Amino acid sequence: MNIDSKAIFFQLNISHFNTLPWFCKIHAAAFIIILRAAIHDDSGFQFFKPDHVKVSAVFFIAGLLGLFAEVNRSPWVTDARVAREQPIQFSHERHVAGNGIDCRYCHTSVEDSSFAGIPPTKTCMNCHSQIFANSPFLEPVRDSFRTGRSIEWTRVHDLPDFVYFNHSIHVNKGVGCTTCHGQVDRMPLMWQEQSLQMEWCLDCHRNPERYVRPRADVFSVTYQPPPDQLALGRRLVAEYQIQKLTSCSTCHR
Numbered sequence: 001m002n003i004d005s006k007a008i009f010f011q012l013n014i015s016h017f018n019t020l021p022w023f024c025k026i027h028a029a030a031f032i033i034i035l036r037a038a039i040h041d042d043s044g045f046q047f048f049k050p051d052h053v054k055v056s057a058v059f060f061i062a063g064l065l066g067l068f069a070e071v072n073r074s075p076w077v078t079d080a081r082v083a084r085e086q087p088i089q090f091s092h093e094r095h096v097a098g099n100g101i102d103c104r105y106c107h108t109s110v111e112d113s114s115f116a117g118i119p120p121t122k123t124c125m126n127c128h129s130q131i132f133a134n135s136p137f138l139e140p141v142r143d144s145f146r147t148g149r150s151i152e153w154t155r156v157h158d159l160p161d162f163v164y165f166n167h168s169i170h171v172n173k174g175v176g177c178t179t180c181h182g183q184v185d186r187m188p189l190m191w192q193e194q195s196l197q198m199e200w201c202l203d204c205h206r207n208p209e210r211y212v213r214p215r216a217d218v219f220s221v222t223y224q225p226p227p228d229q230l231a232l233g234r235r236l237v238a239e240y241q242i243q244k245l246t247s248c249s250t251c252h253r
Contacts, residue, residue, distance in 0.1 A: 073195060080196075083189035084154050088140050090190075096221060097185035103177050103219045114166040118153060121145045156190045157181070164253045171219075173240050174212035175204075178221055185221040201251070208242050209233030215240075 095101045109117035121144040144151050182193025217223045
C-alpha cells in the first residue's frame with residue numbers, strides 16, 4: 001500500500017493550515033513523515049520491519065495526539081489575537097493610552113456585576129457632541145443617539161453558554177483587566193488576548209498568587225508584576241481571602 005503525502009495534504013484547507021503556529025506545522029509535517037515511513041516509501045520498500053510496527057504505531061499515535069492538542073490550543077481554534085472589525089472605528093489604544101480614559105468610565109458595572117457592561121451611546125456623545133462632532137466616521141454614533149437604536153458591536157470575548165463568569169468577583173479579588181484582556185492600551189482594534197480555554201482558567205484558579213495584584217492597581221494598564229510577585233501574591237491571597245476554587249460547579253452551574 002503506497003500513500004502519497006500530497007494526497008493527504010490535499011485534504012487540508014491550506015489557507016487555514018498556513019495560519020497555524022510554527023510548532024503546529026512541525027507536528028503536521030512529522031505526522032506525514034511518520035505515516036509514510038510506517039508503511040512504505042515511494043519505491044515500495046517496507047521502511048519498518050514487522051517487529052517494529054508496534055513501536056512505530058505508538059509514535060504515530062503520540063504524534064497525532066500532540067498535533068491535535070497543539071491545534072486545539074492555537075488561534076485557529078481559539079481565535080486568540082484575531083482583531084475584530086467593528087461597526088465604528090473605535091480604538092482602545094486612542095481612548096485608553098491617548099486620552100487616559102479609565103476602564104470604568106465605559107464599563108460601568110464591572111465592579112458590581114457579572115457583566116462588565118457595554119456603554120450606551122450617550123456615553124460616547126458626552127465627548128463626541130463636542131469632539132469630532134461632524135466626523136463622518138462617527139455618523140453611526142450620532143444616528144444611534146438620534147434614533148435610540150443601539151450600536152451592534154461585534155463581541156470579542158464570547159464564553160460558551162455553559163460557562164458562568166462574574167467580572168465583579170475577579171476584579172474585587174485583585175485580578176487586573178490586563179491579566180485577562182491584555183494590553184488594551186495597545187490595541188487599535190480589540191482582540192481576544194488569551195485562549196479562554198478551561199486549562200487557562202484553571203491555571204489561575206490553582207495558582208492565584210502568580211496573577212493577583214493590589215486592588216488599587218486592578219484597572220491600571222501600566223502595572224507590571226514586581227520581582228517578588230509570588231511573595232506579594234501569597235500575601236494578597238490571604239488578605240483578600242481568595243479560595244482556590246476548581247470544582248466543576250464553580251463555573252458550570
